[in-house]
Amino acid sequence: MTGPTDYPSEIDVWTADDLISGTLPWIDVPDGYEGLSDLVSAVRRGVAPEEPRWGSPTVAAMAARIATTQAAKRSDPRRRLSARRVPHLAAAMSTVVLLSSAAAAIAGELPAPMQVAASDVARIVGVSVPATHDPGPTTANQGRPGGRSPNGGSLNPAPPTAPAGSNRPNALSKPASSGAVEMTSSHANESMSAGPPAAAGTSPGQAGSESTTTSTSTPSPSLPPTQPSVQLPPYHGSPAGSNSGSPAGSNSGRGVGPGTTGGHSQRG
Amino acid sequence: VEAAEFDLVIRQAGLGSEGALSRLYAEYNRMLVRYLRVHVPGAGEDLAQETWLAVAPRLQGFRGSERDFRVFLLEEARDQAAAYRRNVQREPARPFAPRALSGLRAVDVGDEPVADAALATLLDGLRPLHSEILLLRVVGGLTAEETGALLGKSPGVVRVTQHRVLRQLAKRLGREPITR
Numbered sequence: 040m041t042g043p044t045d046y047p048s049e050i051d052v053w054t055a056d057d058l059i060s061g062t063l064p065w066i067d068v069p070d071g072y073e074g075l076s077d078l079v080s081a082v083r084r085g086v087a088p089e090e091p092r093w094g095s096p097t098v099a100a101m102a103a104r105i106a107t108t109q110a111a112k113r114s115d116p117r118r119r120l121s122a123r124r125v126p127h128l129a130a131a132m133s134t135v136v137l138l139s140s141a142a143a144a145i146a147g148e149l150p151a152p153m154q155v156a157a158s159d160v161a162r163i164v165g166v167s168v169p170a171t172h173d174p175g176p177t178t179a180n181q182g183r184p185g186g187r188s189p190n191g192g193s194l195n196p197a198p199p200t201a202p203a204g205s206n207r208p209n210a211l212s213k214p215a216s217s218g219a220v221e222m223t224s225s226h227a228n229e230s231m232s233a234g235p236p237a238a239a240g241t242s243p244g245q246a247g248s249e250s251t252t253t254s255t256s257t258p259s260p261s262l263p264p265t266q267p268s269v270q271l272p273p274y275h276g277s278p279a280g281s282n283s284g285s286p287a288g289s290n291s292g293r294g295v296g297p298g299t300t301g302g303h304s305q306r307g
Numbered sequence: 308v309e310a311a312e313f314d315l316v317i318r319q320a321g322l323g324s325e326g327a328l329s330r331l332y333a334e335y336n337r338m339l340v341r342y343l344r345v346h347v348p349g350a351g352e353d354l355a356q357e358t359w360l361a362v363a364p365r366l367q368g369f370r371g372s373e374r375d376f377r378v379f380l381l382e383e384a385r386d387q388a389a390a391y392r393r394n395v396q397r398e399p400a401r402p403f404a405p406r407a408l409s410g411l412r413a414v415d416v417g418d419e420p421v422a423d424a425a426l427a428t429l430l431d432g433l434r435p436l437h438s439e440i441l442l443l444r445v446v447g448g449l450t451a452e453e454t455g456a457l458l459g460k461s462p463g464v465v466r467v468t469q470h471r472v473l474r475q476l477a478k479r480l481g482r483e484p485i486t487r
Binding site (some may be wrong): 048049051052053055056057058059060072074077078079081082083084085086087088089090091092093095097098099100101102105106108109249279 | 326359419
């Protein structure tokens with residue numbers, strides 16, 4: 040009952056969808072859409088798959104490109120590095136950094152806050168690590184031009200009275216001044232063997248016979264750490280021979296002055 | 308290619324197997340060439356080859372079904388056509404001329420002038436979006452959902468548009484004159 044006015048017949052969205060996808064049976068094609076259905080079928084036949092053929096240049100080019108891409112991926116150094124070696128490299132670098140830090144902590148060469156932290160941590164595990172290091176004027180003066188005279192003598196000699204009779208370097212006598220005080224009030228030999236400052240800073244002869252006079256007469260323990268820079272000028276230009284009898288002269292490479300002694304005595 | 312077989316074929320093709328690549332090529336190349344010939348008359352075969360070469364290195368990383376691969380291939384073909392128009396012709400995209408199909412020889416895709424003529428008749432006079440929908444649906448074999456995803460439209464818009472286009476075409480192709 041389709042009249043000429045409504046030709047072609049109405050078609051709903053889903054029927055149109057089936058028609059355009061080629062799934063609409065011929066019998067169900069609405070009136071007026073037969074030609075359109077034929078066109079769609081003709082186009083679909085034209086894009087139907089064909090039998091595979093060997094030797095197509097395009098296929099050969101595709102295979103070559105895939106091989107090239109895979110070879111490039113295998114030979115990419117960044118890929119090789121990131122794939123397997125990064126974890127090992129990171130572990131090795133971490134180990135090196137850890138060992139270096141531990142060695143520096145044991146040597147007391149870390150910056151002060153880190154050294155204190157390292158000492159605290161090491162104390163937990165039962166390892167003795169110094170909490171501080173000797174960054175003071177000793178080290179600083181060694182690197183400065185004024186730290187040593189041209190003839191090798193120290194420009195920061197200890198006061199003449201301080202090392203009298205001492206053949207040890209001043210660096211070794213610095214704790215002695217602090218330890219000597221203890222020795223004067225207690226048994227010197229006992230403090231030498233028991234107290235670390237005395238053992239480290241006092242020679243046996245010094246502790247046994249001269250500790251009293253040395254500790255009382257030397258001005259070095261009473262000097263504040265900043266004093267050496269003030270006391271340096273009087274000793275500038277002193278002859279090298281004057282150092283020979285002084286501990287600083289016998290030190291001749293350490294350049295340890297009274298400031299060091301005073302600093303240590305304050306800390307001790 | 309059956310769905311179960313497709314996984315094996317695509318895996319082998321990703322490794323560079325010429326047999327698997329030949330299967331894929333035989334399965335989809337005619338569709339690809341016809342689609343591209345409409346978009347870039349005279350360069351469809353070249354662009355189809357460029358599309359295959361662009362897709363080949365990415366086959367190993369492809370994950371999906373046969374339907375997904377069809378969309379993947381047509382998406383690359385669209386990019387190739389756009390790049391061709393942009394870089395080679397040095398002019399903006401323009402509506403294609405379906406009548407250019409009439410003069411093409413069908414040597415590379417099989418001697419099927421009927422299909423070419425049918426496609427030219429179908430697309431003649433349509434707007435670009437309508438033509439693209441018909442192309443993707445009929446030539447590409449995509450569903451309304453896949454077509455919409457590729458064009459950035461909803462499936463409903465695709466269905467309504469194709470419904471309107473079919474009615475328009477049916478009127479034009481009607482054997483009997485439309486009387487008012």
